[in-house]
Amino acid sequence: MNRVIPGFSLSLGITLFYLSLIVLLPLGALVWQAVDVGWERYLAIMSGARTLSAFRVTLSTAALATAFNAVYGLALAWVLVRYEFPGKRLLDALVDVPFALPTAVAGLALSALFVKNGWFGGPLDLLGIQVAYAPLGIAVAMAFTSIPFVVRTVQPVLEDLASDVEEAAATLGASDTRIFLRVIFPAIFPAFLTGASLGFARSLGEFGAIIFIAGNLPLKTEVVSLLTFIRIEEYDYPAAAAIAATLLGLAFVMLFAVNMIQLWQQRRIGTGD
């Protein structure tokens, strides 16, 4: 056993105490407030046109952002692990910037870039694509704030992957595509899935970056976190709690599903495919 920090029961006690204080207590308070709303009122809140639209907008843009990050994040992790080039360490450090940056600053910067008089927005506008103040802008903000999740979960697994397995596959005559699909991808799949779903969950709740670029038009570009904020501004705490608790539930269901898939994957590999 590794016992650099002494006293298992003491460490465990501190761990549990702070986990409860920092994570479980606020979540518990939220759920408790939502339970207070009552079933009928909850259904009325959740089936409102505006609530439904906010969930539809949020879920679809989060899916789009996650799809983009899944492909691009994987490529980024691959390049960082497999190649040597000048500026690699800088690129590696840059990946963490979305985590370190206040999301509101990210939102401001992104909206400055993507509006019609911005660097990216101008050319895109000529092509007839509107990003800022449209659903696409929300997806851009989400992709920005959640990209590190995919890279940072896939990267260490790729680093650990011994290249002799790949070489063996190659000597047996497997094509590059086949090696990637049958050897590399299955090995990194659990990490990849975890990264993508953490990114998705983060996107669901993102607020700061989005409200600057979304336009916030009800039924069009209003996300769930903004609607929660609006309900609180109206002093309507029950509605805010109900919406927030639903979002929390969604995130939990997703994390649970990912755990199940990982378990299944481990078993499948463990017994030999």
Add this chain to the structure above:
Amino acid sequence: MSRSLRLSRRLILTTTLAVALAPLVLASAPARAQDTPNAILNASYDIARELFDAVNKQFEPAYKAKTGKDLKVNQSHAGTSKQARSIVEGLEADVVTFNQITDITFLVDKGFVAKDWQTRLPNAASPWYSFPAFLVRKGNPKGVKDWDDLVRDDVKLVFPNPKTSGNARYTYLAAYAYALDKFKGDEAKADAFAKKLLSNVVVFDTGGRGSTTTFVEREQGDVLITFEAEVIGVKDAYKDKGFEVVVPPTSLLAEFPVAVVDKVVDKRGSRQVATDYLTWLYSPEGQKIAAQFNNRVVDPKVAEEFKAKFAPVKLVKVEDVFGGWDKVQKTHFASGGKLEELFVAP
């Protein structure tokens, strides 16, 4: 096991405990530091930061000269609904300087401000006032003159979300009052007017300053609607862009109410200094600063002095058109109210 190892283990143990408990100790420290009433906190609205910066710079030395005591007025700025909530949840603000009455009413309901707050200071506790006005782009290309122009199909608007901004609630009410007058009290037609106005908005920011940024820096929309004070301020700040101020013939009076937070000043012993601060806002010096920041003021002498700066306007009152703020809150702004209905309808 060697002695030094045991020693280091104890060291680790104490360090771990200290690190684990440090946040608790730190968290309890600021509460004690606030007991000294040589500083008060003014909780105010979003776009009044510069105004109260200037007010405090003059008030602090004036107070020192009069009483011989040092005083620091701290500022907190955000949407006023958020400020009211923060105060109920424990923000120790001695005074509030808001841009709408409903958020002070909320503090009254929660027992933080006494019911008679509007009788304790002149002019129903509003030292200055403003109203929703328009800012248009150079040369006023869309020819915007009045509220009617804002519901045209070819005119795109920018103002904050009326659900999160008191500023925008005035805009919504001003347009609604205009429509009621125009359609001789026909509510259905006024509803349609307000709905069209809301659907002409291209971006809803959460606060007044956000909308200014969207209009000025992001170049969205043809018309920015916000308090006249902000409209003139933006025009002056961006001289090179050639924005023009359009004051509609009629608009809605926006009172900027101020109040001492009774529960907080009683606890902190700061009632006198908080009252002095608010009273000073009515002094010629205080009124001058407010006028310099483009607010219309109640002191007749100061108002006369700044007359050239402001265009004539006829202002209607919430009390006269809508029967008071309580009623407005219930029928228009509450969850499920009229604004919600008009706001989401496609």
